Amino acid sequence: MKLVNDMTVWFLKRRFERIEQFMKYPIETQQRIFSELIETARYTEWGSRYNYGQIRTVKDFQEQVPISAYEQLYPYIERVLKGEPNVLWPSPIEWFSKSSGTTNARSKYLPVSPEALEECHYEGGKDMMTLLINNRPDTRVFDGKGLSIGGTLHANPFDDYTQIGDVSAVIMQNLPSWAEFMRTPPLDVALMDHWESKLDKMASICSQENVTSILGVPTWTIVLLDQILERTGKKNMLEVWPDFEVFVHGAVSFEPYRDLFMNKYFPSDQVLYLETYSASEGFFAIQDDISRVGEMLLMLDYGIFYEFIPIEELGNDHPRALLLNEVEVGRNYAMVISTNAGLWRYLIGDTVKFTSTYPFRMKVSGRTKHFINAFGEEVIVENADHAVKVASHQTGASVANYTAGPVYMGDGSRGCHEWVIEFTTEPDDREAFILALDNALREVNSDYDAKRYKDMALTRPIVHFAPAGTFYAWLGKQHKLGGQNKVPRLSNSREYLDDLLAAL
Structure with a gap:
């Protein structure tokens, strides 16, 4: 596997120049993304309704297009779910991510366009490994397998030609064959519907693999690791996977779990912890510096245009939405996104706090409803x-x-x-x-x-x-x-x- 590791590292290193470019020119990068989004969607139904053909500046956009929570956008999303084309985004939508950010009985269904898959979610996956390499140039992480805990996929009840599932399952289902070769467990196990059966099979299969990385939510990763330790009788996971290098985590704060991972599961200073910020709506940020615990670099060239509402203005009828050059370090903002899947001025529900500007690093501080x-x-x-x-x-x-x-x-x-x-x-x-x-x-x-x-x-x-x-x-x-x-x-x-x- 040494050749595979060396070739993969060489390939991913080339991407770092692009990351450096948007770090150096963040405002210009976001302006380019904004212009591309408006131009691409100008002939959609949404674009026609809000006169995208007349939008020349971000100020025009903010004056003409309302900020929307899921409830306001759902009538349009429902039409996309039922197979209607060119509603929010011109590309055909074959996949929908089911958002499970809360335990509310009502789920959210978010369109996943081909552009969102390729230019956002896949780029995020490649970039998190690029930034790992930048922090650890001598990594051998590609000598082994990457373990990821996926969700499930189901037929869309509104349209037989499309599917709905956790965004992790949508991504896995569409991975190229070379990427599938580098991960575990096999796709048929990773996408199993019954959680307990899937967990049992994952523990059986993954305990026999040379796992060098994990991508997952800390809470569910703990459940799997405990089952593997019980199955193998080992004291910690390094006795099962001696070459393990990095845990890529997200979705919930890692701080309550950090000591548990460092002391119980992976008691070694050689194991790294890399934080990411992604959701059903897109891939947003990655920890670019291992020494900056809890801070992530906002990824600005994934086809997402960002705005930020000061949290104290969130309940106002017309809250101010700030651009990157207007945000301040240390203040809480509600994040608003416009994406290459047709989510327009969408209030994602997360609150963020910038820890630096130029480059723009942030941490997730909470939820607007939590x-x-x-x-x-x-x-x-x-x-x-x-x-x-x-x-x-x-x-x-x-x-x-x-x-x-x-x-x-x-x-x-x-x-x-x-x-x-x-x-x-x-x-x-x-x-x-x-x-x-x-x-x-x-x-x-x-x-x-x-x-x-x-x-x-x-x-x-x-x-x-x-x-x-x-x-x-x-x-x-x-x-x-x-x-x-x-x-x-x-x-x-x-x-x-x-x-x-x-x-x-």
């Missing part, structure tokens, strides 16, 4: 992840999953936050964990701290220590096992919290 602000405390997922990490460090714990929501004020009673937390390693002292969690949240969020002052508005959090397997069983009940499904960390209502508490 927060707790029942008492003016404005706690976001980034705050919660930090507090969980600090409390775990201080008490020797490792967290597998968690969710939190508000306890509302009653007659004469104060409010608080209520948590359900499942551990892979329980804290040495439960009370110490709760205290550390509360203190860390107070340190990182001044609004929460103000509400907690002398218990005037909020009292200390209530924490339920859930038995092992609680969240897995709950996701199974929601028919959300595997793929990109994940537990909502925070909610401003008790929707998820009460459902989970009923299962304890």
